Structure formats: C-alpha cells, structure tokens
Amino acid sequence: xxxxxxxxxxxxxxxxxxxxxxxxxxxxxxxxxxxxxxxxxxxxxxxxxxxxxxxxxxxxxxxxxxxxxxxxxxxxxxxxxxxxxxxxxxxxxxxxxxxxxxxxxxxxxxxxxxxxxxxxxxxxxxxxxxxxxxxxxxxxxxxxxxxxxxxxxxxxxxxxxxxxxxxxxxxxxxxxxxxxxxxxxxxxxxxxxxxxxxxxxxxxxxxxxxxxxxxxxxxxxxxxxxxxxxxxxxxxxxxxxxxxxxxxxxxxxxxxxxxxxxxxxxxxxx
Amino acid sequence: xxxxxxxxxxxxxxxxxxxxxxxxxxxxxxxxxxxxxxxxxxxxxxxxxxxxxxxxxxxxxxxxxxxxxxxxxxxxxxxxxxxxxxxxxxxxxxxxxxxxxxxxxxxxxxxxxxxxxxxxxxxxxxxxxxxxxxxxxxxxxxxxxxxxxxxxxxxxxxxxxxxxxxxxxxxxxxxxxxxxxxxxxxxxxxxxxxxxxxxxxxxxxxxxxxxxxxxxxxxxxxxxxxxxxxxxxxxxxxxxxxxxxxxxxxxxxxxxxxxxxxxxxxxxxx
DNA sequence: AACCATCAGTTCATATTATGAACCGAATGT
DNA sequence: ACATTCGGTTCATAATATGAACTGATGGTT
Numbered sequence: 001x002x003x004x005x006x007x008x009x010x011x012x013x014x015x016x017x018x019x020x021x022x023x024x025x026x027x028x029x030x031x032x033x034x035x036x037x038x039x040x041x042x043x044x045x046x047x048x049x050x051x052x053x054x055x056x057x058x059x060x061x062x063x064x065x066x067x068x069x070x071x072x073x074x075x076x077x078x079x080x081x082x083x084x085x086x087x088x089x090x091x092x093x094x095x096x097x098x099x100x101x102x103x104x105x106x107x108x109x110x111x112x113x114x115x116x117x118x119x120x121x122x123x124x125x126x127x128x129x130x131x132x133x134x135x136x137x138x139x140x141x142x143x144x145x146x147x148x149x150x151x152x153x154x155x156x157x158x159x160x161x162x163x164x165x166x167x168x169x170x171x172x173x174x175x176x177x178x179x180x181x182x183x184x185x186x187x188x189x190x191x192x193x194x195x196x197x198x199x200x201x202x203x204x205x206x207x208x209x210x211x212x213x214x215x216x217x218x219x220x221x222x223x224x225x226x227x228x229x230x231x232x233x234x235x236x237x238x239x240x241x242x243x244x245x246x247x248x249x250x251x252x253x254x255x256x257x258x259x260x261x262x263x264x265x266x267x268x269x270x
Numbered sequence: 271x272x273x274x275x276x277x278x279x280x281x282x283x284x285x286x287x288x289x290x291x292x293x294x295x296x297x298x299x300x301x302x303x304x305x306x307x308x309x310x311x312x313x314x315x316x317x318x319x320x321x322x323x324x325x326x327x328x329x330x331x332x333x334x335x336x337x338x339x340x341x342x343x344x345x346x347x348x349x350x351x352x353x354x355x356x357x358x359x360x361x362x363x364x365x366x367x368x369x370x371x372x373x374x375x376x377x378x379x380x381x382x383x384x385x386x387x388x389x390x391x392x393x394x395x396x397x398x399x400x401x402x403x404x405x406x407x408x409x410x411x412x413x414x415x416x417x418x419x420x421x422x423x424x425x426x427x428x429x430x431x432x433x434x435x436x437x438x439x440x441x442x443x444x445x446x447x448x449x450x451x452x453x454x455x456x457x458x459x460x461x462x463x464x465x466x467x468x469x470x471x472x473x474x475x476x477x478x479x480x481x482x483x484x485x486x487x488x489x490x491x492x493x494x495x496x497x498x499x500x501x502x503x504x505x506x507x508x509x510x511x512x513x514x515x516x517x518x519x520x521x522x523x524x525x526x527x528x529x530x531x532x533x534x535x536x537x538x539x540x
Numbered sequence: 541a542a543c544c545a546t547c548a549g550t551t552c553a554t555a556t557t558a559t560g561a562a563c564c565g566a567a568t569g570t
Numbered sequence: 571a572c573a574t575t576c577g578g579t580t581c582a583t584a585a586t587a588t589g590a591a592c593t594g595a596t597g598g599t600t
Binding site: 279280281300301302312313316335 | 575576577578579580585586587
C-alpha cells in the first residue's frame, strides 16, 4: 500500500485543502503561488478553483484578480453555526455566567489540536477578552482545550505532543507551540496537568495563551458522559487572581453542568 | 452542446452541492435521502461525504448517525466574513447610524437572487429587527436587494423575473416569491420600481419582506462606481412611518456614501 | 530596448480517478 | 415470515481529472 491515505474522492479533498489555505494572514492568493503552496499542479488548482467559484465558495477580487473566499462560505458557516445545538443551549447560561462574574464567557469545541470558538458573550468591562466566533486556538494553551484534551486522554485518545501516542502515531508527535513564557510545552508536564484536570473536572490557563490573560474552563458532557464541548470565562490576570479562581471555577463548573443537563446529558460527576 | 454546463471538476461541484443541501429547516440528512434529493448515486454521495468528512466540512451526529455540517465549515465561514473588507469598513459607520436613528442597521451583498447579510448592528429598541449574519433573503423584497438589483439592471445585467432577460436566459425567469401581500411579484412592476430606485439612489421595502417591517437602503460603491454592497436600516412600520422615510433615507444614503469613500470608492452621485 | 522571469489561463493525450449497478447484512415495519 | 429501507461495500468500466507543455501578457532588470 504505497500512498492511499484515504479512500474517497481525491479532487474533493484537494479542493477543500485549497479553501483551507485562506487564513487571517492571507485573505487572498494568486493562482501560481497557491498551487505551489498546496503542492498541486497549477492546472489542477485552477480547475478546482473555477469549480469552487461556480458554486460561490471562492470569489475573485475584481481589482487584483486574486482568489478569496466567497459568499457561499459565509452562508454555510453561519448555517453550520446555527445548526449546532450546543450554541443555542449554552447561550442563556453563558449570559447568566457573564452577569454573575463580570467576565467574558465562551463555548468551544475541540477540532484537531485546536479549540474552535462557537459562541461568546462579552463581559461588561472595557478591558475584556474579545472572543471571536470561528477563531481557533491551540488546545494545550487554553482552559477549554485542557478540559477537552483531558477527556480525550481519559478515554484513551491521543493528545497532541503526548508521550502515549500509539504505535505509528507519528502525526501526533508535533511540537507544542509556546505562545507565552508560561505555555506548557513539555509533553510530560502537559500529561500530568491533564491528569489533574480530569480529576477535578475543570482547568485553568494562567497566562499560557496570552500574557495577562487568565481563563477557567469546564466540560459539557453528552448523555454518555463524553465531553463534547467546554465553556470558560476569561479576563485580565489583574481581575482573575489566584485567590478568586476556586470560586470562579465552581461557577463555571456548575454552569457547564447545567448546560449538559439541558442537552439531555448527565451530570458532570464522574 | 449537449450538457456541459461548466468546465471544471464535476466531483467538486457535486460535493459543494451536497453541502448546500443543509439548511435551517434541515440540519441533518441520512445518506439515502440526501443522495436522492441531490440526484446523485448513493455510492457517489457516500464517497463525497466521507471525503468532506475527512476534511471536517461535514460531521456525523454520533447519536443518529446522520450527516451534518462540520466544524471546518464554521471556521471557513467566520474567516470568509472577517476577510471581507466591507464589514470592517462599514462597522463603525453602521454603529453611528444606529445611534442616530435608533433602528437596526445592516450591510448586505447580492449573491444570486438573494441578499446575504454580512453584518448587523442591533438598535436599542426592544421591538427591533434581528439581523442574523449569514442569512439570506430574496433580493426583490428587500431595500438592499432593490438597490443592488437596480445597479445590475442599469449595468445591463439580468434581474430575477425580469422581462429583459437576454435570449436563452431561461434560468432567470423564475417566479418572484410573494412573501407578504405587498411583495412585488410582477416583473414589470419590479422593473419600474428598480428604475426609480436607480434614479434616486436609495430604496425602500415597506412590508414587502415581512408584514410590519420597513427598511430603507442605499448602495456602497467601489472605485469604479459599481454597487458592491448595500446598507439599510429597518424596524417596525409603526416607527418607520412614511413621513419619516425621506429623512431616514438621507441618513442611510450619506452613511453609504461615507463607507464608499472609506473603501476608496467614489461618491454615490452618478 | 531586448531580455528574462513570472504571471493567469488554455490545450490535449493519457491513465488515473470517480463512477454506479449490484450486492450485503442489519433494522424496522407489516 | 416477508418486504422495505437503511448505511455501507465491492468491482469492472469509462468517464473524468490530471499535468506537461504551450500561449500571451506583464513587469522588472540589465
């Protein structure tokens, strides 16, 4: 079996790969460079792009003639977001949490080694975290990510950078990015941290994602007790002091539990 | 030329067609029904779906085993939205407009025969319009849509239901949907309305989209004077009375003009 | 001004790739 | 007990996607 990474349609995966090349750093691509970057023949890239264009998934900047994401991507994304039951179930609880704590709250899911922000409720403070829906952060540096990774780990799943990746799991061995001086990048340390998180049921991220930013997260569980999402509150380190963390953790934990029950999930107590 | 609607990759277009089957009415599909609905062989649909799944564009509901949109769709959509320069340019102006008028404002683009909401700023009133980003409305029943269609028309473009569709333009001849008793559904009447809109530079939609809802819209133009988007304010008919329309139109028009200039566009004066 | 490099986009012969009829076993309904 | 419908798989076939080579335009360099 030389190279057959996936059964299925190659051209479709290639097309999606093209879409994924767009990022906040790079809204727009020229054909040649884009093709080069994804490792496709220019002709192939061109054909795939025109196909995507005909469906509105990409569009061309009339000025620069560059390729960018199209309106249909927006439509689909918004729809995907709305069809996520988690968001609607969590919204009122998040709002309540913000009222209680005065900090910004959000709900996130694990996708790959990142957490994806599904929804956010801004706190009243001016110095607050701005949680942009749809953005992603490295899981190992966030409270929500730790909570979800801890659940993965407990379920025998693979954890990024983890030392216990099964045989042949080379894809997973990639480096844990250091985002601040306090980001946990040592796989063993992360493993121990996750073990602790799994035990107590909530996680913190103290200036591990961004200097000066602190967050506390807890898991939302489905009817089988699997952690399907996590919520957190976050704000400046000046307000989320070590002394206040336990109290906040309790609130976040309880809110997560309430959302779980809304979804027909069981209590977070293991 | 028998059937060769587009050059390009068939499987990619089919895959996107699958994605587009998801809607607010239908978050989730079973394989067979979905395949039947898009007119694909079940095997083909299955393969395309697994390919999309491997890229995270669709995901499966672990409970029902049904197919739904995946997290990657959310990521892409949010990114597409952020990479739209219009949104960031318009935001502060829309906020100012809301402060001035007390009504809800939004910015929209034309995609096909619909307008797509790119961004919205809610008014302070409780009885307000809720403008959900990413949703679409039939262009002919909205103020923004009329503004954009009027520009199409002026530029010799095709207009939905329009009598002046070029020869062989059958796709375009489809019926104008009647959403309220006041929706314009007669192509000739719409044509006259668009002519008027093009002349004066702004449009209204008085209980044409939804009974009790009134909106006023004006176009945003790029450096070549092409209308690339439109903004509007909208609210309950009780507040947006006929007497108040001209004054509101002036405000909306000026705001649109200001956004155009922010984008390096020229003044809306033809 | 001649040159070179790089761009977007097109052509076309090739075989790789996607395709769909038929099939399987499991649920579900009658 | 039988009939449907489901999700999913197999496999021979040809239709489809592929990429090397080409065109023509643009822009920078010497």
